Amino acid sequence: MQFFQRLGASTRTSFTKLGRATYFLLQTLSGILSVLPRPRLLMNQLFSVGVLSFLIITISGLFVGMVLGLQGFYILSDFGAEESLGIMVAASLVRELGPVVTALLFAGRAGSALTAEIGLMKATEQLSGMEMMAIDPIRRIISPRFLAGFISMPLLASLFSAIGIIGGQLVGTGLLGVDDGAYWSQMQNQIDFYDDIINGVIKSIIFGFVTSWIALFEGYDAIPTSEGVSRATTRTVVNSAFSILGLDFILTALMFGDD
Amino acid sequence: MQHTATQDTLVGLFVAAGIAGLFFLALQVSNLSSFGDKDTYTVTASFESSGGLKVKSAVSAAGVKIGKVTDIRFDPKTYQSVVSMAIETKYNTLPEDTTASIFTAGLLGEQYVNLEPGGSEDVLKNGSKIDITQSAIILEKVIGQFLFKSAEEKAQGDKKE
DSSP: OHHHHHHHHHHHHHHHHHHHHHHHHHHHHHHHTTTTTOHHHHHHHHIIIIIHHHHHHHHHHHHHHHHHHHHHHHHHHHTTOGGGHHHHHHHIIIIIIHHHHHHHHHIIIIIHHHHHHHHHHHHTTHHHHHHHTTOOHIIIIIHHHHHHHHHHHHHHHHHHHHHHHHHHHIIIIIISOOOHHHHHHHHHHHOOIIIIIIHHHHHHHHHHHHHHHHHHHHHHTSOSSHHHHHHHHHHHHHHHHHHHHHHHHHHHHHHSSOO | OHHHHHHHHHHHHHHHHHHHHHHHIIIIISTTTTTSSOOEEEEEEEESOOTTOOTTOEEEETTEEEEEEEEEEEETTTTEEEEEEEEETTOOOOBTTOEEEEEESSSSSOEEEEEEOOSOSSBOOTTOEEOEEEOOOOHHHHHHHHHHHHHHHHHHHHHHO
16 A cells, blocks of 8 residues: 555656646746847856867767777778768767767766756755845746757757767778778768758757756756755756657657658 | 956857857768759659669769769659659750669669760750660679579580580
């Protein structure tokens, strides 16, 4: 009996949390319009969310591309198809690894920071302080951060893919002796702008939306104690990773199903 | 406000780098630059078999890509495969008796249409039909013929002895 009681209770809490998260999202989205007249708020957040993630994204992109170049070369040379290295590196980066790895890194680098920041603001009663001064913390604090995450994500993902492809080229043509012309021309023949690149960008926009939503909501919904904030930070990273990978499967099935 | 200015610059650089990455993907990685909205004209050709040819496969002449396959259909009257190709307008001097053949790039590569110009004075126009065609080589058929032939030769050799 006690088992069913606990099951019921956990169902109820997860549903109320989902409801709170949806309500929070609607409030955040309606707050975005009031961010536009104050670009300074957005700039600050673009700096801390985007610019500070820049280094980790570019370096990881370079190394992921280089590893793809190496592994791809070893596998493809078994079939005598080293010339297809370019298309393999580019397709895996543009379609999958670019958006997904960027989103995972983004959740770890920027998402956790957002949760901790907002959780601490709540714990130190800065958010209630703002409400006392008739400033809506959602509009002032949450919406600019959400918008910044939403804007940064596709930029970071494009950068990741571009740097990864250059990394693959460095290893493939510089180190392993794949023909430079074949690397690029096979890639250009096979990668379609709309089917591959635009779909990759759409993926990263969706991931940016979800990751920012989770990070901000967990911070806003955190129990205002040090332990609560630390748990919320962990939940941000775990939940973001789950949502990104799950959504990625669904999006891939929808986007690349036909061909 | 020195601090704000630096921050603005860094944000600006970040956004510029992101957009540059996207442009790089669009122009250097994808086929957007090679076939944007260039003017093309369409010609068709009927093949006995179009093999593994696909829509968007390359159409080339003398090894240079000059167009792409836009449509492949089965003609229920002639039982042939009708391939439509969009060729860039700047290559409008292909003679009417051009030969279209389906080749494979490398042993495992993609199939593409190769156009070999003939000697006619008249040129291909929008909606023209290429009459001289050579079908795709289907590897299974070739291997089958080869095996059959070598078996036959062996049988004849056995008889002579």
